[in-house]
Amino acid sequence: MTATQIWSVGHSTLSYEAFLERLRTAQITAIADVRSAPYSRAFPHFNRESLKAALATDNIAYVFLGKELGGRPSSDDLFTDGVADYEKMARVPAFALGLERVFQGAKTYNIAMMCSEKNPLDCHRCLLVGRSLVEIGAEVLHVLSESRTVGHEWIEDQLLDMADKSHADMFAPRSELLIDAYRARARKVAYSKLASHPSKSLGGQSRDAGS
Numbered sequence: 001m002t003a004t005q006i007w008s009v010g011h012s013t014l015s016y017e018a019f020l021e022r023l024r025t026a027q028i029t030a031i032a033d034v035r036s037a038p039y040s041r042a043f044p045h046f047n048r049e050s051l052k053a054a055l056a057t058d059n060i061a062y063v064f065l066g067k068e069l070g071g072r073p074s075s076d077d078l079f080t081d082g083v084a085d086y087e088k089m090a091r092v093p094a095f096a097l098g099l100e101r102v103f104q105g106a107k108t109y110n111i112a113m114m115c116s117e118k119n120p121l122d123c124h125r126c127l128l129v130g131r132s133l134v135e136i137g138a139e140v141l142h143v144l145s146e147s148r149t150v151g152h153e154w155i156e157d158q159l160l161d162m163a164d165k166s167h168a169d170m171f172a173p174r175s176e177l178l179i180d181a182y183r184a185r186a187r188k189v190a191y192s193k194l195a196s197h198p199s200k201s202l203g204g205q206s207r208d209a210g211s
Helices: 016-025 048-057 093-105 124-135 152-162 174-189
Strands: 004-010 030-033 061-064 111-115 138-145 148-151
Touching (some): 016 048, 030 093, 138 152, 148 152
Parallel strands (some): 030 111
């Protein structure tokens, strides 16, 4: 049985036309916007209302799921030491409902979850939402450019390399190494209430931009 496919894409600093080309290349027919704050001062064509209208003109559906699947939680209980805790967020009922909505929608549409960061490893759409979708049986594919899309397993290989876990213990299960690698990466890139000058990601977005 073929797994349900769900894509991930970051708008980064792209023009709308370049962004649309990526969607068309991947044959995307619907966008699930997982930004907590669906606005961009520098790139207003990615503001929620503007983007929804433009996508409709190009026959691509749009749904905002930033409240359910966003990376910037509203509850203080979902932070650890001032940083958004993805493991806690994944256990919230509203998150599970949003996840199921994307999963079920993918049976009708070719859905891409969208956030602002270019690199999936800098973004909760990969480290939180993508990981959770894989756990419920989806095949998650990350659109890196017009000519390159990679599977979530490839992303996890990079995650292990970044955490220096790929050869840490030849006898440790991959799943165990990944838990630590996900946790370490999330601590570096997740939204922080303490970061007055958030570091820049590879996609040109600040640590908390669009999260």
